[in-house]
Amino acid sequence: METPEVLLTPYACRLKEKIGDKTAVISVIGLGYVGLPLAVEIAKVGFKVVGLDHNPARSGKVNCGENYIDDVKDDELLQLVQGGMISAYSSFAELPDVDIIVVCVPTPLTINREPNISYIANVAREIALMLRPGNLVTLESTTYPGTTRDVLLPQLQESGLTVGEEFFLAYSPERIDPGNDHHNARNTSRVVGGITPACLEVARMFYSNTVNYKGPRRRREDKLHPDVTPVSSPEVAELSKLYENTYRSVNIALVNELMLLCDRMGIDVWQVIDAAGTKPFGIQIFYPGPGVGGHCIPIDPFYLTWKARQYDFHTRFIELAGEINIEASYHVVRKLTRVLNNAGSCLKGAKIFILGVTYKKDIRDIRESPALKIIDLILREGAGIGYHDPYVPYLKPHEPYTWEFESHPLSVAGLQEADCVLILTGHSGIDYEWVAKHSKQILDTRNATREVQNNREKIIKI
Numbered sequence: 081m082e083t084p085e086v087l088l089t090p091y092a093c094r095l096k097e098k099i100g101d102k103t104a105v106i107s108v109i110g111l112g113y114v115g116l117p118l119a120v121e122i123a124k125v126g127f128k129v130v131g132l133d134h135n136p137a138r139s140g141k142v143n144c145g146e147n148y149i150d151d152v153k154d155d156e157l158l159q160l161v162q163g164g165m166i167s168a169y170s171s172f173a174e175l176p177d178v179d180i181i182v183v184c185v186p187t188p189l190t191i192n193r194e195p196n197i198s199y200i201a202n203v204a205r206e207i208a209l210m211l212r213p214g215n216l217v218t219l220e221s222t223t224y225p226g227t228t229r230d231v232l233l234p235q236l237q238e239s240g241l242t243v244g245e246e247f248f249l250a251y252s253p254e255r256i257d258p259g260n261d262h263h264n265a266r267n268t269s270r271v272v273g274g275i276t277p278a279c280l281e282v283a284r285m286f287y288s289n290t291v292n293y294k295g296p297r298r299r300r301e302d303k304l305h306p307d308v309t310p311v312s313s314p315e316v317a318e319l320s321k322l323y324e325n326t327y328r329s330v331n332i333a334l335v336n337e338l339m340l341l342c343d344r345m346g347i348d349v350w351q352v353i354d355a356a357g358t359k360p361f362g363i364q365i366f367y368p369g370p371g372v373g374g375h376c377i378p379i380d381p382f383y384l385t386w387k388a389r390q391y392d393f394h395t396r397f398i399e400l401a402g403e404i405n406i407e408a409s410y411h412v413v414r415k416l417t418r419v420l421n422n423a424g425s426c427l428k429g430a431k432i433f434i435l436g437v438t439y440k441k442d443i444r445d446i447r448e449s450p451a452l453k454i455i456d457l458i459l460r461e462g463a464g465i466g467y468h469d470p471y472v473p474y475l476k477p478h479e480p481y482t483w484e485f486e487s488h489p490l491s492v493a494g495l496q497e498a499d500c501v502l503i504l505t506g507h508s509g510i511d512y513e514w515v516a517k518h519s520k521q522i523l524d525t526r527n528a529t530r531e532v533q534n535n536r537e538k539i540i541k542i
């Protein structure tokens with residue numbers, strides 16, 4: 081997008097100066113999976129960060145330099161806290177004067193699977209009370225198009241300040257990918273949309289000073305590797321994020337459907353995918369699994385579905401992808417039943433040992449993990465459950481689940497006792513060769529046993 085010369089008020093010019101010489105103080109609201117890594121990356125480039133999390137346990141930990149998010153390096157956080165670059169508070173009333181406020185609060189679904197933007201609305205009310213001329217507010221939470229303009233803006237205007245002149249408001253979706261060793265909040269490119277051209281200009285300058293994208297050009301016409309891509313409105317930026325997540329959801333559903341078909345046809349879906357992946361252009365590889373999890377893929381597309389309904393539009397791809405991805409979890413239980421049946425036993429009364437309960441490998445997040453649904457379905461069938469997950473010593477899931485379990489250490493006896501070992505998350509660092517050696521049989525939903533050489537006859541893949 082061409083960005084014409086923008087007339088800036090003295091407040092905007094002053095804020096740009098403060099961003100340029102890194103004297104701007106940044107407040108990150110919500111110190112979770114997104115907010116804490118972001119706070120660390122912003123502090124590492126030289127901005128002072130004051131975090132805010134209404135959970136005093138989290139803000140307290142940050143102030144002690146104690147890390148609780150996998151993507152953050154313990155020593156980096158400690159050094160930044162000790163060096164006075166990061167501090168944290170648990171209420172807006174305690175927050176010192178800041179220049180830029182970055183909002184990273186949750187955007188879950190209600191029980192009726194509708195957007196729950198109450199966290200954003202609550203924070204907006206609080207920010208309005210502390211807003212002062214020269215502030216920039218950016219929203220990073222994933223949400224439906226229109227949230228920045230229709231929810232945040234009216235609240236912030238309650239302060240009596242004028243947007244684009246006295247304060248600045250923009251949306252820039254966070255693109256963090258928990259557990260990804262290559263891409264983080266610092267080296268992942270950004271999209272930014274402002275309420276006014278001045279809002280965009282100031283927000284673009286802020287993100288250009290915090291992001292240093294090193295990846296490939298996305299489009300042939302891009303001359304540079306853009307750190308920050310400006311777009312014409314917050315709505316474009318909001319929808320771009322939902323499109324990114326919907327793209328994943330739909331493609332995972334496509335490959336899950338292929339997995340269901342391959343199961344019926346007796347074809348190894350993993351080989352099919354690997355074969356297709358040898359084509360050097362025109363295909364991006366996704367893998368099947370026991371369903372989708374986390375705070376993004378099972379949730380965000382439904383923000384779009386909800387918004388689309390207001391326009392008499394039905395997002396059929398999204399609904400279908402949701403259905404197929406949920407079906408994948410039911411398929412795992414059906415296949416488990418079949419595996420036991422073939423061994424002359426049945427699910428009722430069987431001992432099932434689960435390996436991995438997080439929604440993806442090498443992280444501790446269990447939110448919306450398909451393992452929760454699958455464990456629940458297995459328990460309902462009358463089977464006994466044990467599990468091992470190096471990242472989850474105690475499994476206490478969110479509603480509606482009422483059971484809880486403690487992780488068992490991996491042991492020969494534990495594996496031998498189980499009628500079937502069910503791999504739901506393919507964590508690295510587990511010796512699958514050894515697991516195969518000591519298990520009666522394994523149902524592998526992640527192809528985690530791909531490299532196992534011996535005892536392959538015991539391994540059944542979904």
Ligand SMILES: NC(=O)c1ccc[n+]([C@@H]2O[C@H](COP(=O)([O-])OP(=O)(O)OC[C@H]3O[C@@H](n4cnc5c(N)ncnc54)[C@H](O)[C@@H]3O)[C@@H](O)[C@H]2O)c1
Nearest residue numbers: 110111112113114133134135184185186187221222254256
């Ligand atoms: N987790 C991801 O992989 C990911 C990736 C990209 C975008 N997002 C989006 O980022 C947003 C945040 O997700 P998350 O995974 O970091 O959530 P999270 O639950 O890990 O963290 C949110 C934090 O906000 C705090 N909070 C809630 N209300 C608050 C309030 N009124 N004042 C202060 N603090 C408050 C919570 O205590 C929590 O610590 C969501 O919109 C999510 O969709 C998440």
